[in-house]
Amino acid sequence: MAKAAERLSLRERNKLRTRQEILNATLDVFNEDGFPGTSVDKIAELAGISKGTVYVYFPDGLNDIYRELYADITERLLKATKEVRAKTPNPAQRIVAMADALLKLSAVPTYGRFYSVLSPELRPVLTPVVGMASKQFVTLIATDLAEVLSETADGEHRTSIAELIVGSMREAGRIVSETPHRKESLIVALKRIVGAIAGEDVPE
Template identity: 30%
Template sequence: MSAQAPSLRERQRSRTRADLVNAALTVLARRGLEASTVTLITQAAGTSRATLYAHFPEGRSQLLLEAYELLGHRVLEAAKAHRAGAEDWAGRIRASLVAMLELASEREIGLFYNVSGPQLVGRGARGIGSSTTRRTIADELELARFRGLLAEGVDPEATAALLVGAIREAGIDAALEPSSAASRLAAFDGLLRGLAVR
């Protein structure tokens, strides 16, 4: 039994919601978080405040949370594309940092995703980007360990948690100072080399 196609009204509702989220990201990229007001976002989306609140009853914070989640999915998709071209386990882990540095090259978006956005998710919770990246890295390390490619005593779960933290910090640094991206990538490569069997 196939699922029923969404109605025209449901498709329009989804499109309007997506337009609002994309408008929020556009305003964030141009103006930064503090200046990303409901007025500017609705102007960028070509809609009204009433429409925004109809889709996001909690207002700006709910809209920004959805924008944060969308960025998480974008980072994951970019990392997946980079992993496809990687030659080994270290390259597949490195792909997550490369994707983060690409996002961080948009200063305000990089700061929002790495600094402000996590506050929207709340303490003790992780966004889709961090939790999926952590799982992906842990799986990659576990497979490398199984194949005898990791140094003795490397704990895949604990190491994945630390590497995700390193990725987030590199994203913050690169958003604040774009010229730091190359040195953060080189340092991350050094961490990965240190995990390998010698």
């Protein structure tokens, strides 16, 4: 009985490994050939498996793979964000720390390029998962702004400012995905923007 459970455990581990190999191969192909050049055939070849095996794990083909990849990268970003916020007591600095987490992820070519590309063809595919991180970012930043803005700034006003800040972060992420060396200058610029909104200097 114990041996059967052990074999099942090994089988499940092999399934998880194969699934991850498919996802990794997709990012590599996407990074090299872009959205138009990515195909199940190329992914299967790079992963060293058959095309049929890809469909066993992802019945809807590229659509399933893209959704899982986007959700996985979003989860990584939110985890990193939670960690940096926990270590940052100042609300203005927390906002910048969130941007830094996003730009660090964006600077990793295989993650950043995929996470930043929302072509007209790809957007409908990602509808169930796209925007999850942005919504959480807006909520968190609006909460931070409540600590630094005057009492006259109501919830809708804080949310509007948070949405604009998140929009800037996403654009900065797109820039960094193409030119990683821009990361530090963009963070400096964001510190100045957040500092101006908060009415305080955010340390460089």
